[in-house]
Amino acid sequence: MRKAQREAILAKLEETYKGSKTALNYNSPFELLVAVILSAQCTDERVNVITARMFPRLNTPEKMGALTQEEMEAEIRDCGLYHAKAKNLLGMCHMLTQRFNSVIPNDIKTLMELPGVGQKTANVIASIIYNIPALAVDTHVFRVSHRLGLAQGKDPLATEKELEKIIPREKWSDAHHWFIWHGRKICKARKPLCRGCVVVEECPFKEKNFE
Template identity: 45%
Template sequence: MNSSIRREIFTRFRAANPHPTTELEYNSPFELLVAVALSAQATDKSVNLATRKLFPKANTPEAILAMGEEALREYIKSIGLYKTKARNILATCRILIDQYGGKVPETREQLEKLPGVGRKTANVLLNTAFGQPTIAVDTHIFRVANRTGIARGKNVLEVESKLLKCVPKEFRQDAHHWLILHGRYICVARKPKCAICLINDLCEYESKNFEDTPR
């Protein structure tokens, strides 16, 4: 895929959705950190249902740490792997209090040292909470990047590296959100909705599906 086609793809994404953002509900970097930690192998919808009850009760490292593991589990038990996630969140709260004055750090190195925080989670925080032009590659973005030809790669790190190189600078801040939303609602895994895709004429996917999709 050449650079002019990539530019047109992101121009269309921007025209359709000028101010994309995460579907996770949050009001602070710490709330976003907790929400992203909970979202691993879970839907944003299920996380939002849990945090709508949790955050009014406890939305700071101090408050969640004071709550304790058993009480935290009660709020997040509808989410997969909730026991491990509860332990990681409490351990993270302790580190934030002891090392960062209760604030979420703003560097990748510091974020990735927090329990349960990997590269993808760090990228989400850096991009969405702190305005850095990172691209967090999840299963949706990995699929869209490879299927469309925007940035093909054998693993998430390769796709991330290629996206950072090939996405025009003016679109880089929002590219993560456009791609994940496109993968979540249009370029879905089993049967992509090519008939209503705004980039179907630019996409390099060979097995496009124009059937059974209402216009």
């Protein structure tokens, strides 16, 4: 694929995302960390409902870490996977207070030592909070970038490296939002809405899905 065509696709995805309002709500690094963990297998709208109810009371590792497992589960019950998420959140709060003086670690390797924080979450946190260049490749980023012919790598890590070559470094932390938004709303796994897609002209995948 030619460079000009790649840039055209990326510019359109960026422009489209800027018009949307689907980001997680948070007021601190800790709140973002909690919100991203809750967002696994759950919509951002649902996470925002939970956090809006919870953060006014529980916005620090100390306060949240004082909850029992049962209380923590009650707070987040309607986001799915709540048993494991509650356990991980409490473990994370305890580790933050005991080992990190309640400061969110500022490198990816250390972030991943926190319970419930894997590669994707660590990349998101590091890039948003600390502006550390990292492009989190989740299922949406992977699917969309491959369909558009922007990447061919077999696994998320290979795809991350490919995308980092064709996207300006200062945009890495934003770029995963472009793909995620596009992947959720338009380029869906099952039935992509090619009719409403801004890059359908450039797309090699392009399904006949025009109603």
